[in-house]
Structures are given as C-alpha cells and as structure tokens.
Amino acid sequence: MLEKALSEKNESVQRDVLYSLVFFYVNSRNWEKTDWLFEKFAENDEIKSTIFIHAFAVSLISKHNDDKELISRLVSALTDKSKEIRDSVAEILGKAKAELNITASKEAIKNIVCALEEDEKRDNILEYLYYFSEIKENAELLLTLLKKVKSDQKISLLIKTCEEVLNGKHIRSCNICKYLPRHKYYESVDEKSKKLLLKLYPKISEETTYSLSKCPECGNYYKYSYSYEYESPFDGGRRVDTTTLERLAPTELLKELKGMELEQYKADYERIIEKQKSNLFSLERYIREDAARALELLNLTIDQNDFDRKLSSL
Ligand SMILES: [Zn+2]
Numbered sequence: 001m002l003e004k005a006l007s008e009k010n011e012s013v014q015r016d017v018l019y020s021l022v023f024f025y026v027n028s029r030n031w032e033k034t035d036w037l038f039e040k041f042a043e044n045d046e047i048k049s050t051i052f053i054h055a056f057a058v059s060l061i062s063k064h065n066d067d068k069e070l071i072s073r074l075v076s077a078l079t080d081k082s083k084e085i086r087d088s089v090a091e092i093l094g095k096a097k098a099e100l101n102i103t104a105s106k107e108a109i110k111n112i113v114c115a116l117e118e119d120e121k122r123d124n125i126l127e128y129l130y131y132f133s134e135i136k137e138n139a140e141l142l143l144t145l146l147k148k149v150k151s152d153q154k155i156s157l158l159i160k161t162c163e164e165v166l167n168g169k170h171i172r173s174c175n176i177c178k179y180l181p182r183h184k185y186y187e188s189v190d191e192k193s194k195k196l197l198l199k200l201y202p203k204i205s206e207e208t209t210y211s212l213s214k215c216p217e218c219g220n221y222y223k224y225s226y227s228y229e230y231e232s233p234f235d236g237g238r239r240v241d242t243t244t245l246e247r248l249a250p251t252e253l254l255k256e257l258k259g260m261e262l263e264q265y266k267a268d269y270e271r272i273i274e275k276q277k278s279n280l281f282s283l284e285r286y287i288r289e290d291a292a293r294a295l296e297l298l299n300l301t302i303d304q305n306d307f308d309r310k311l312s313s314l
Pocket of ligand 1: 174175176177178215216217218219220
C-alpha cells in the first residue's frame with residue numbers, strides 16, 4: 001500500500017512516504033527493495049542526499065545498524081558524482097567509526113580503490129580506507145588492492161599503515177582525542193561528553209573554573225574553563241553556564257605552562273614542531289587540522305618576533 005502511495009501527487013506526501021519506505025527497508029535489511037527504490041531515483045541528487053543517504057545515516061548512527069550491506073551502500077556513495085553527497089557520506093562514516101564496525105564488502109572496497117584515480121574523490125576515499133584498515137584482514141585485502149594503484153605520498157602512507165597493522169606495529173591516534181573537536185563549547189555537558197572529560201580531568205568538580213590537563217594517552221594538552229552568569233531580570237534571570245574545552249597548539253602551550261613542565265616542553269619543542277610537519281600528511285582529519293593550525297600559529301609568532309625586532313631597530 002505504501003508503495004502505491006509513492007505515486008501520490010502531493011510532492012511532500014510523496015517524499016514522506018519514500019523516506020518511510022527507505023527507512024523501513026533498510027532497518028528490516030531488505031536490500032533488494034532498497035536498491036529497487038534507489039534505482040528509481042538514481043539520477044536525482046537531491047532525493048539521494050535528503051532521503052536515501054539521510055535514512056542510511058539515521059539507521060546507522062541512531063539504530064546502530066552496521067550491517068555490511070548498509071555500510072557498503074554508504075561507502076559506494078563515496079564515489080558519487082555529487083561532491084555534497086561524497087562529503088556528507090565521509091562525515092557520516094567518520095562519526096560512525098567511533099562505535100561501529102564500518103567494514104564494507106570486498107566488492108565495494110574494490111570499486112572505491114579504483115576511484116582513487118579520480119582526484120576530486122580521493123581524499124574522502126583515503127580517509128575511509130584508513131579507518132577500514134584498522135582490522136587486520138581488511139589491511140591485508142587493501143594492501144593487495146593498493147599495489148595495483150599508481151602510488152603517491154598519501155597512498156604510500158596508507159600502504160605503510162596497512163603493513164604496520166599487519167605486523168602489529170601500528171599505533172592509532174589517541175582514543176580520547178579523536179572524539180574531541182579542537183574547540184568545544186558546552187551549554188550543558190551530556191553524559192557521553194562527561195565521560196570523555198573525566199578521562200582528561202579525573203579530579204574535575206563543580207567548583208573547577210580553570211584547569212590545564214594532559215591527555216593520559218597521547219600527551220595533547222587541553223584547557224578547560226567554566227563560568228556562569230545570570231541573565232538580567234528582564235531576560236528571565238536564568239543562570240547561564242559556559243564550559244569550554246580547547247586543545248592547545250605548541251605555541252599556545254609556551255604561554256600556558258609553568259615551571260618544570262614548561263622547561264621540559266621547551267626541551268622537546270623542536271621535536272614536537274617537526275612532528276607537526278609530518279602530521280600535515282596524516283590520513284586522520286583531526287590530526288591534519290591540528291597540525292595545520294599549529295604551524296600557522298608558529299608562523300604568526302615568528303612573523304610577530306620579526307616585526308618586533310624590526311620595530312626596535314628603527
Ligand atoms: Zn589524546
């Protein structure tokens with residue numbers, strides 16, 4: 001009956017029906033029907049992204065449906081002709097990897113490895129493949145497939161990662177930091193964030209207003225600050241809490257650290273900066289972004305010093 005309603009003339013009713021159908025088929029793992037519907041709208045980018053990809057994402061993330069068939073359909077969309085679809089799928093898979101197994105079928109992996117030749121698609125594909133390679137048997141498959149692809153710096157990095165996964169030497173980025181954006185602002189801290197915060201700040205209490213902490217797993221530094229203020233009585237007089245968490249760059253740390261900790265950091269500073277340069281090529285997005293920011297801030301400080309010197313010599 002629902003299928004009949006698809007031919008409904010009212011467009012918004014038709015869309016709602018389509019969404020419900022796709023969501024229903026995906027959750028009941030009826031892939032034949034899902035594909036049948038998808039084929040009907042395969043040329044319509046707008047419907048693909050707002051209905052199909054959206055239903056896939058909701059099923060994956062909120063229903064924790066990491067059926068390989070579903071993952072494979074999402075992964076195949078990494079080669080879609082629409083950039084918007086490719087980017088949103090990459091983001092969905094990036095989020096899901098934290099809690100779910102995002103392994104796609106062999107067939108889907110073969111297809112996206114072939115698409116690595118297409119420049120505009122490769123960054124999203126490489127990022128997914130990097131997470132995919134986390135499991136040994138995946139790394140093995142990927143290694144065989146990558147040998148047939150024209151290599152460059154990023155591909156050789158992925159090959160190296162696969163080899164390291166296979167011989168047990170690969171160290172993944174930190175399990176705490178990879179879930180935290182560089183700068184996070186909370187109006188109220190939910191349970192999941194609270195757990196992460198406690199890993200960084202085991203002694204945090206309601207009275208803490210400022211604290212600097214080092215990630216116990218990888219050594220990144222964070223600045224935590226908390227404050228509150230009351231709105232004016234005209235606005236309702238409510239108390240507004242503000243909590244921010246910020247991952248600091250090396251140049252910022254030189255200003256924040258004190259005493260022995262600062263001395264140690266300075267002694268290690270050159271090595272830390274060198275590491276940022278190689279991190280620019282990391283296949284993990286947050287590490288790349290942190291490195292770019294760290295080096296940008298470093299350049300700004302160097303320019304500022306240069307400027308100060310020139311000024312004093314006038
Ligand atoms: Zn960390």
